Amino acid sequence: MPALDLRTIDGIHAALASGVSARDVCRESLARIDAADGRLHAFNFVARDAAMARAATVDASAGGAPLRGVPVALKDNLCTRGVPTTASSRILRDYVPPYDATVVTRLTAAGAVIVGKTNCDEFAMGSSTENSGFGPSRNPWDPERTPGGSSGGSAVAVAAGCVPVALGSDTGGSIRQPAALCGLVGLKPTYGRVSRYGLLAFGSSLDQIGPITWSVRDAARVLNVIAGADPADATAVGGPVPDYTAALDGRLDGLRLGVPRHLLQEGVDPEVGDLFDAAVERLRAGGASVRDVELPHARYAIPVYYLVATAEASSNLARYDGVRFGHRSAHSDTLRHMYTRTRDEGFGPEVKRRIMLGTYVLSAGYYDAYYLKAQQVRTLIRGDYDRAFTDVDMVLMPTTPTAAFRLGDKVDDPLQMYLADVFTVSANLSGLPALSVPCGFTAAGLPVGLQLTGRMFDEAALLRAGDAYERMTMWRDVRQPPSP
Amino acid sequence: MPDVLTREEVERIAALASLELTGEEIETFTRQLAGILEYARQVQQIDTTGVAPTSHGVRTPPIDRADEPRPSLDRAEVLAVAPDPARDAGLFRVPRVIG
Numbered sequence: 001m002p003a004l005d006l007r008t009i010d011g012i013h014a015a016l017a018s019g020v021s022a023r024d025v026c027r028e029s030l031a032r033i034d035a036a037d038g039r040l041h042a043f044n045f046v047a048r049d050a051a052m053a054r055a056a057t058v059d060a061s062a063g064g065a066p067l068r069g070v071p072v073a074l075k076d077n078l079c080t081r082g083v084p085t086t087a088s089s090r091i092l093r094d095y096v097p098p099y100d101a102t103v104v105t106r107l108t109a110a111g112a113v114i115v116g117k118t119n120c121d122e123f124a125m126g127s128s129t130e131n132s133g134f135g136p137s138r139n140p141w142d143p144e145r146t147p148g149g150s151s152g153g154s155a156v157a158v159a160a161g162c163v164p165v166a167l168g169s170d171t172g173g174s175i176r177q178p179a180a181l182c183g184l185v186g187l188k189p190t191y192g193r194v195s196r197y198g199l200l201a202f203g204s205s206l207d208q209i210g211p212i213t214w215s216v217r218d219a220a221r222v223l224n225v226i227a228g229a230d231p232a233d234a235t236a237v238g239g240p241v242p243d244y245t246a247a248l249d250g251r252l253d254g255l256r257l258g259v260p261r262h263l264l265q266e267g268v269d270p271e272v273g274d275l276f277d278a279a280v281e282r283l284r285a286g287g288a289s290v291r292d293v294e295l296p297h298a299r300y301a302i303p304v305y306y307l308v309a310t311a312e313a314s315s316n317l318a319r320y321d322g323v324r325f326g327h328r329s330a331h332s333d334t335l336r337h338m339y340t341r342t343r344d345e346g347f348g349p350e351v352k353r354r355i356m357l358g359t360y361v362l363s364a365g366y367y368d369a370y371y372l373k374a375q376q377v378r379t380l381i382r383g384d385y386d387r388a389f390t391d392v393d394m395v396l397m398p399t400t401p402t403a404a405f406r407l408g409d410k411v412d413d414p415l416q417m418y419l420a421d422v423f424t425v426s427a428n429l430s431g432l433p434a435l436s437v438p439c440g441f442t443a444a445g446l447p448v449g450l451q452l453t454g455r456m457f458d459e460a461a462l463l464r465a466g467d468a469y470e471r472m473t474m475w476r477d478v479r480q481p482p483s484p
Numbered sequence: 485m486p487d488v489l490t491r492e493e494v495e496r497i498a499a500l501a502s503l504e505l506t507g508e509e510i511e512t513f514t515r516q517l518a519g520i521l522e523y524a525r526q527v528q529q530i531d532t533t534g535v536a537p538t539s540h541g542v543r544t545p546p547i548d549r550a551d552e553p554r555p556s557l558d559r560a561e562v563l564a565v566a567p568d569p570a571r572d573a574g575l576f577r578v579p580r581v582i583g
Contacts, residue, residue: 098561191541205540231549235540238547303524314501321502323576328567335579340504349512352503356494356513357520359501369528370521375537377527382538414516415523431541456543 004028007214007476008164009070009221022069026055026113029071032162033116040138042156044076045084046116054113065111066225072107073157073166076117077124078209079198080104083114087200088132089122091320091327091346101198102233103167103209103226110225115163118153122348123317124174124202126150127420130411131350138407139182140481141446145404148178154212155182159481165213165222169199171206172305173399173424176436179212180399180449183438183476185466186212187219190457191431192237194223195230201316203309206428214476216437216467220244223459237457247460248467252286255465258293258392267422269402271442276398279439279450279469283396286472288465293388293395297380298426304381305425306418307361307374313351314358320346353414382430389455394462397423399436399449427453435462438475445479489518 004025005011012025030048037043051071058069074080077087079097081104086092104114121131129137129152139147140159147156151168155178158166168175170188179186187210194209201207211222224245229238259280264273284290322328322342329341347355361370388395401422410417427434432453439450450469454462494514498505505513563569568577 096565098557098565192544229547231554234547234549235542236547237542237544297530300527300530303527306520307524307527318502322567323578324562325565326567333579335581336502338579339502343502344504347503349509352505352509353513353516355501355503356497357517360493360497360517360521363497363500370524372537373527373530373532374524375539376532376535377530378538379535380530380532415520418520428541429538431543 006032006071006161006164009067009218012070012164013068016069022055022058022113023052025069026051026071026115029115029163032160033157036160036162039143040140040156040160041135042118042137042153042160042162043073043116044086044088044119044134044153047083047114050083051113051115054108058111058113066221067107068111070112070165071115071163072112073116073118073154073163074104074114075120075151075154075166075168077120077169077200078104078167079200080114080117083117085117085200087123088120088134089346089348089351090133091342093133093327095326099198102195102230104198106226112165118151118157118166120153121150122351123200123313124150124169124171125313125350125354127173127177127417128405128407128410129153130407131348133348136407139404141183142404144406145446146181146407148181148400148404150174151212152178155179155184155186158182158184158212158214165211165218167209168212169207169209170428171203171309172428173421175210175212176399176424176434176449176451177420180436180438181404181447183447183481184212184214185216185219185438186210186436187223187459188427188434189223189227189459190433192235193433193457193459194226195233195236197230197232203312204316205312206309216435216463216470217245217248219435220248220463242460244460244463247464249464250468250471252283252288252465252468255288256392257283257288257290258388258395259290260295260298260395260397261292263295263298263397267401267419268398272398272400272402272448275440275448276450280396282472283465283469286468291392293392295384295388295395295426297377297384300377301381301426301429302418302422304374304377305421305429306357307370308378308429310354310358311362311371312358314355314362317351317355350414378429381426385426385430385432385453394452394454394465397451397453399423399451403442403444403446403448423451432456433459433462435466437466437469439473440475441479447475489514489521
């Protein structure tokens with residue numbers, strides 16, 4: 001059998017058309033996980049038997065499903081019936097959900113084969129996977145560096161060639177940032193575009209599930225499958241889901257792009273700034289028009305985000321009390337003591353820190369000064385984008401201020417780690433869709449991402465522009481991560 | 485509002501959050517949370533007179549569904565993953581609350 005191309009859905013479908021079975025594809029995916037994972041730790045759990053059984057079912061079924069035979073990795077905060085789901089937390093180390101997340105049901109119905117659950121920062125709280133209860137993931141481009149987070153394992157699984165598609169969740173950049181740092185495409189859909197049922201909640205007003213892939217086209221294909229209303233999530237918006245691949249016509253003419261230059265004056269690594277400028281120039285040369293836009297309140301996005309997200313987290317994580325599922329402390333004799341011991345033993349330091357911060361900002365005497373104030377500034381941040389979108393169709397920024405940083409560099413300074421999210425959190429606070437696409441490499445060979453933020457429910461415009469840029473540049477063919 | 489977060493305040497918050505923290509954790513969190521709050525305090529400089537708060541990203545009304553009974557998760561399957569299930573009674577068991 002010739003070497004299988006596991007980078008794209010087209011590659012897999014071409015193999016299937018030439019007589020390769022879904023079981024062959026699944027076996028190859030599992031073999032690559034075996035080869036890479038000891039070094040990179042992309043996975044918390046490899047669902048070997050379930051995946052092979054599923055692939056056999058796919059082989060026995062009629063063709064035509066959009067993700068037929070495609071191996072998919074899932075961030076380990078997405079519930080999978082009968083398959084462990086830990087959110088990389090010791091408090092859920094042995095948890096096996098009795099139900100599937102809606103996105104899992106939809107992927108499976110579309111013919112996908114779930115091969116495993118990927119490592120992440122505990123409960124998706126972090127930007128490097130170093131907050132995982134089970135050890136960090138490593139970046140295939142340089143294993144001394146972080147793949148980003150929190151969906152770092154998902155990005156590693158794709159970048160290392162194990163799967164063409166992984167799902168992540170994005171509360172403040174957790175899909176886009178690891179995609180950028182691993183040379184991949186990452187899409188955070190509009191809040192309400194994809195059902196959150198079965199996603200272990202972190203910040204419920206911010207969380208969205210989305211794909212990490214090598215190509216914009218594959219991101220569009222996955223969004224086609226996972227988007228749409230769901231009776232189990234009242235925030236999942238109804239109405240028809242467009243065929244997002246229909247938007248991929250390669251055209252940039254007439255597209256109006258905005259660049260908030262004032263946000264990029266400081267804190268951006270010069271190499272990242274140069275690659276960003278070159279990407280903007282490329283889009284202009286391709287037919288788009290570019291102008292400056294003002295987002296006057298965007299500089300408050302990080303403090304607003306860490307007030308809002310931690311408040312929501314402190315409430316959401318109250319459910320982990322040792323009563324109904326997950327870990328229960330063996331060293332407790334009263335109910336109260338059982339709660340506190342269970343949570344002390346089960347949660348890692350960053351999760352405790354955020355629960356503490358969130359509890360503080362919601363507590364009597366501080367609510368108005370922190371939480372309510374943050375929600376008001378959130379309105380102003382969103383208003384800035386609304387105003388910008390009267391003049392432009394999307395806003396461009398670097399996805400991250402730097403390329404992948406070294407493991408260990410920011411672990412002792414939570415505030416420095418939070419600042420890694422400076423360009424990504426506004427989209428979550430505003431509910432807007434945002435796409436990160438590769439835009440080149442630093443001199444050291446590390447990938448850098450370009451972020452496009454669009455209007456509510458206008459993923460099609462982002463995917464069209466991202467795909468057109470990808471056709472002009474094809475960064476994924478310029479360089480590959482070094483082989484293991 | 486006090487400018488500096490005190491150790492006592494961190495202990496009070498930990499109790500509210502049902503977290504049992506070690507002395508070392510309390511010390512670290514007192515320092516780190518004070519730093520984060522000092523940074524976050526910049527939002528208080530912004531004039532938000534008359535600005536309505538935003539609590540979520542949805543701009544359309546929430547989706548209603550018909551109020552009809554539907555199957556929920558199977559009780560036996562849910563109890564099967566509980567730390568201390570009382571399967572016959574269909575309940576979760578917890579340490580004694582009333583002496």
